[in-house]
Amino acid sequence: GAGVSQSPRYKVTKRGQDVALRCDPISGHVSLYWYRQALGQGPEFLTYFNYEAQQDKSGLPNDRFSAERPEGSISTLTIQRTEQRDSAMYRCASSPYSNQPQHFGDGTRLSIL
Amino acid sequence: RKEVEQDPGPFNVPEGATVAFNCTYSNSASQSFFWYRQDCRKEPKLLMSVYSSGNEDGRFTAQLNRASQYISLLIRDSKLSDSATYLCVALTGNQFYFGTGTSLTVIP
Secondary structure (H helix, E strand, C coil): CCCCEEECCEEEECCCCCEEEEEECCCCCCEEEEEEECCCCCCEEEEEEECCEEEECCCCCCCCEEEECCCCCCEEEEECCCCHHHCEEEEEEEECCCCCCCEECCCEEEEEC | CCCEEECCCCEEEECCCCEEEEEEECCCCCCEEEEEEECCCCCCEEEEEECCCCEEECCEEEEEECCCCEEEEEECCCCHHHCEEEEEEEEECCEEEECCCEEEEEEC
């Protein structure tokens, strides 16, 4: 597609469930980043990939969070055993390479009940 | 200390006014800087990159002062459509650090 696509747009789930958030970057973009954005805050780095390799996962809050990009295109951010504090907007961004400005998707609004 | 700090505002200015936002960054190794615009409930969008020599794009001017580690954005002749949150971004290594954003409302 023309832009970064994220799905689902909204996800409501009960505490303790696992969720998988999907990101389809701009075609040909090497770098893919995941962010979490709280209301009134800027995006907070979670992890990023160049091609299929996860380059940095230092921003993942704990081991319940993981991400993959197995074929160097679509990426999935998985949160296991969700907790209410995981509720936030999760944003994906891609760029031609890692030091270039990023293009963001619409985000997935995650609500944990 | 946060990597990037901005005054959250809000800035409320009349149409036609000039408004300036400043942003400071803590890591002298940061190599690139950007301003993003984010409308309510929308994704951040790149407004402009910031170069050491300063750069201008229409009504928008960005400046970088490496010695003082701050970045500025000047908006001239404000339009109603400029109302948004402006995010300052520093690239350090391969990580992008975003400020909390400065809220601007342009009033008719």
